[in-house]
Amino acid sequence: MASKGTIIVTGANGGLGSAIVQTILSKPDLASNYTGLYAVRKAATATKLQETLSKAPSSHKHETVDLDLGSLANVRKVAADINARVAKGDLPRIRALILNAGYQDHSRLVMSEDGFEMSWQVNFLSNMLLTLLLLQSMDAQEGRILVIGSWAHNIEDKRNNATNAYKDPRYPTLYPGAEALAKGQWSRPEEDPSSNSGFRRYGASKLCVIMFCQELANRIAKDPQLSNISVIGLDPGGMPTDIARRAGFFLGSVVMKVVVPVIAAVSVRINGNGxxxxxxxxxxxxxxxxxxxxxxxxxxxxxxxxxELEIAKEARDETKRRELWEYGLEAARIQEGDTALANWK
Structure with missing residues (x-):
């Protein structure tokens, strides 16, 4: 049977990513009728994904792809390969692009090889570039683009009260400007040596990707060729994954691997969206x-x-979204011919 489409999942070796793959495999209609393209930073060491795929039904066509979101050149290379294969008919058109991969640091500030703060690049800029490049290969009638967000994107969300990160009066906003976020000039470790400095940058990067999604949805809606594509942001809640592995032993191991699994198992029985x-x-x-x-x-x-949940007030600010969009285009060096989106500038 011919495949109905391709499902791309980034960060497929992570806790949520591998669970998404497992969910796809557990549904016969998806496993048998769609081709899985599972992107990880290094396929050779993607043990969680390998274990999950070892149980895949024989009917499930799938591949593992190396994708380093910390490198814009690599993002372009992977996208070019996918687009070429779709154009040739070797790969079905993309039915679902699930942008799950994420990066979070706490006390350190890491810059990418492209010169951008790593959380900002991985969580926002590389997703913007990958999405715009792959639009030409999307299923234009039924395609869906889903970005994994976080309550951390909303400075007013009460769930953030679990930390003191957003209570510091020095940081009244998560959007001090695209340049400050991109260049790691905001919420630096020397200003705040606690883990809150990194958490703020993570929250700001998630705000940026939600701002991108809002702007993309608006532009797609006016595109004569792409207007049937859906853009979705998903807050997955707090999960016992390895996203906090750079946070130190207590938070990364004790809290995330011992405490949160117990709380999550109980909480989901009380409120599925807890x-x-x-x-x-x-x-x-x-x-x-x-x-x-x-x-x-x-x-x-x-x-x-x-x-359904309303996005943060800052993400609804059209002026800020426009500034971020234009900065992102320049930072990722997106030019004429790179994207199928008509109104991309």
């Missing part, structure tokens, strides 16, 4: 958003699990 959720629940929400709910076209659909 603050903490098992990775399997959020993975199911991601697959649901891409394949099981009615297409949401014309504007961004932002979900908190299965419930």
């Amino acid at each position: 603050m903490f959720r098992p990775a399997w629940k959020s993975a199911a929400d991601a697959v649901r958003a891409c394949f099981e709910i009615e297409a949401h076209r014309g504007e961004l659909l932002h979900l908190d699990g299965t419930a």
Whole structure:
């Protein structure tokens, strides 16, 4: 049977990413009728993904792809290869682009080889570049683009009260400007040596990617060729994954591997969209958003699990979104011919 389309999952070796792959494999219609393209930083060391795929049904066509979101050149290379294969008919058009990969540091500030703060590049800029490049290969009638967000993108979200990161009066906003975020000039470790400095940068990067999604949805809605593509943001809640592995032993190991799993297992029975959720629940929400709910076209659909949730006030600011979009185009060196989006400038 011919494949109905391609499902791309980035960060497929992570806790949520591998759970999304497992969810796809558990659904016969998806596993048998769609081709999986699972992107990881290094396929040779992607043990979680390898273990998950070892149980894949024989009917599931899939590949593992090396994708380093810390390198814009690598993002371009991977996207060019996918576009070429789709154009030749060797790979089905993209039915779901699930942008799950993420980066979070806490006390350190790491710059990418491209000269950008790593959280900002991995969580926002590389996703912007990858998405715009791959639009030409999307299923123009049923395609869905889903970005994994976070409550951390909203400085007013009460769930952030669990930390003191957003209570410091020196940081009244998560968007001090694209340049400050891109160049790592904001919430630096020397200003705040605690883990809150990195958490703020993470939250700001998630704000930027939600701002991108809102702007992309608006532009796609006016595109005569792409207007049926849905753009979705998903807050997966707090999960016991390895996203905090750079946070030190207590948070990275004790809290995330011992405390959160217990809380999440209990919480999901009380409220499926609660603050903490098992990775399997959020993975199911991601697959649901891409394949099981009615297409949401014309504007961004932002979900908190299965419930609709309004994006942050700063993400609704058209002036800020425009500034970020233009800065992102320049930072990623996006030029005429790079994207199928008509109104990309």
